[in-house]
């Protein structure tokens with residue numbers, strides 16, 4: 001297996017944002033018992049500003065099974081897919097971990113991360129390891145007008161995370 005090597009997130013941020021807006025990125029989460037899941041995300045921000053490390057911001061609604069997991073273990077990994085993983089991204093964004101094991105359904109391989117508990121995804125060329133340091137619960141005006149129409153208890157929680165490592169295989 002090729003060794004992963006650290007890369008500068010700012011130098012690859014255009015690639016990450018391109019994937020985020022074209023099919024989504026794969027986010028791994030873990031619950032307090034150690035069970036893991038993958039959720040596709042299309043809303044996110046990357047920028048400078050925390051102890052010299054980049055910040056990554058994501059949004060997950062309590063409608064998702066993944067929400068209780070990220071509430072239990074405040075860490076996640078963003079796996080950035082390539083073209084070959086578009087079907088996997090769609091599957092992880094349309095099926096629920098409550099009903100299936102997305103790792104096997106999407107043919108994805110969990111590998112230990114270096115800084116956080118949720119695993120990295122072997123098939124994703126880039127994995128971004130993140131630890132949440134604060135979150136913003138609704139009501140907030142951070143998402144789209146369409147999302148603000150949802151019942152407040154179903155609106156997205158916004159998670160602000162410090163990026164502890166960004167790796168390319």
Ligand SMILES: Cc1cc2nc3c(=O)[nH]c(=O)nc-3n(C[C@H](O)[C@H](O)[C@H](O)COP(=O)(O)O)c2cc1C
Nearest residue numbers: 024041042043060061064065066093094095096097
């Ligand atoms: C392209 C794409 C982007 C998505 N972005 C988000 C997002 O930013 N936040 C969110 O809560 N759900 C988002 N979703 C929906 C979840 O990925 C989807 O509901 C998923 O099946 C939830 O899985 P879970 O029940 O295992 O947590 C997105 C779905 C797709 C296909």
